Amino acid sequence: xxxxxxxxxxxxxxxxxxxxxxxxxxxxxxxxxxxxxxxxxxxxxxxxxxxxxxxxxxxxxxxxxxxxxxxxxxxxxxxxxxxxxxxxxxxxxxxxxxxxxxxxxxxxxxxx
Amino acid sequence: xxxxxxxxxxxxxxxxxxxxxxxxxxxxxxxxxxxxxxxxxxxxxxxxxxxxxxxxxxxxxxxxxxxxxxxxxxxxxxxxxxxxxxxxxxxxxxxxxxxxxxxxxxxxxxxxx
Numbered sequence: 001x002x003x004x005x006x007x008x009x010x011x012x013x014x015x016x017x018x019x020x021x022x023x024x025x026x027x028x029x030x031x032x033x034x035x036x037x038x039x040x041x042x043x044x045x046x047x048x049x050x051x052x053x054x055x056x057x058x059x060x061x062x063x064x065x066x067x068x069x070x071x072x073x074x075x076x077x078x079x080x081x082x083x084x085x086x087x088x089x090x091x092x093x094x095x096x097x098x099x100x101x102x103x104x105x106x107x108x109x110x111x112x
Numbered sequence: 113x114x115x116x117x118x119x120x121x122x123x124x125x126x127x128x129x130x131x132x133x134x135x136x137x138x139x140x141x142x143x144x145x146x147x148x149x150x151x152x153x154x155x156x157x158x159x160x161x162x163x164x165x166x167x168x169x170x171x172x173x174x175x176x177x178x179x180x181x182x183x184x185x186x187x188x189x190x191x192x193x194x195x196x197x198x199x200x201x202x203x204x205x206x207x208x209x210x211x212x213x214x215x216x217x218x219x220x221x222x223x224x225x
Contacts, residue, residue, distance in 0.1 A: 034213065043116070043203050043216030044155060087155075091211070098210050099145070099168060102155040 002103030003027065003090040009107040012082075018075040020106050022088030025069040032091045033064060034100070035073045037084040044087065044102075047073065078110045114138045116217035118204050124223045125194055133189045133220045135204030144187045145205040145214060146179065148172070155203070161187065162210070194224045 005023045012018040024033060032051050036044040048055055048062045050071070055062045061074040075082055087105040091098055117136045125131050137144055146158040160167040161179050169177075178190045187206075191198055201221050205214040 032211075036216075038155075041149070041201055041219065041221075043205075043218050046213045046215060049213060098143075098207075099157040099160060099170075100147075100155075100214065101157065102147075104154060 002101050004088045004103050006086070006088055006103060006106045008104065009109070011109050011111055012075075012078045014080060014110050014112050015077055018073075018078040018082065018108060018110070020073040020075075020086050020088075020108065021070065022072070023070045024088070024090050027068050027090050029068075033062070033071050034089045034091060035060070035062065036087045036089065036100075037082075038087065038105070039081075039084040047086075049091075078108075080110050080112060082108065083110045084108060116204055116206055116215055118202075118217040118220050120220060121218065122221045122223070124225065127196060127224055128193050131191050131194055131222065133191075133202050133204075133222070135187045135189070135217055136185050137187055137204065137206030138208075138215060139185070141206035141208050141215075143167075143207045143210050143214075144179075144181070145207075146189050147203045147205065147216075148200040149203065149219075150197075150200045158189075158202075191222075194222075196224050198222060199224045 034049040035047040038044045050062045064071045085105040119134045144161040149155045159169040159173045176192045180188050201219040203219045204217045207214045
């Protein structure tokens with residue numbers, strides 16, 4: 001099972017910041033948090049990842065709490081094209097493998 | 113920007129037939145993965161592959177499935193005798209290093225009739 005919990009769905013007004021929360025209370029010290037999104041039935045698209053520090057790239061920012069038990073993905077100025085299912089994934093490192101275990105994600109709808 | 117490609121985009125086959133799904137990972141990547149997503153369900157891990165060997169496989173990846181890197185660019189998933197429940201989107205992914213982010217292809221929609 002996925003090690004993360006996310007709200008099932010969220011709405012956001014176009015042009016506003018979209019803040020997507022994720023809980024990962026059982027995360028281990030060496031596990032990263034990854035965010036992906038899936039638009040319709042396309043392949044999951046990598047957004048950002050982090051370990052303990054906040055991260056920012058051209059797509060988004062990732063805020064990780066000090067205790068690492070939760071994080072928030074921020075899309076600073078959401079557009080209609082950001083409507084997608086967003087997945088928060090804790091990288092499972094089991095016997096040296098690095099498969100992703102996807103949960104059900106958050107369905108973000110950006111409203112005009 | 114380099115990307116993972118997959119062919120065909122849609123494959124229709126009859127139950128019991130063999131299918132081969134093809135993927136071209138990003139050129140300097142060394143780790144390869146297959147995932148699948150049944151319509152309306154989660155994305156599920158199938159198998160990971162490195163150095164011409166399977167690194168890990170899930171319970172879904174039974175004897176009907178096999179993977180191969182036949183040359184320096186292609187990575188294939190074969191299903192020997194398809195079942196109705198194999199109908200799904202199949203995604204190939206690759207990463208440059210084992211712990212690095214994975215980049216996914218657009219998927220192949222497999223329909224078994």
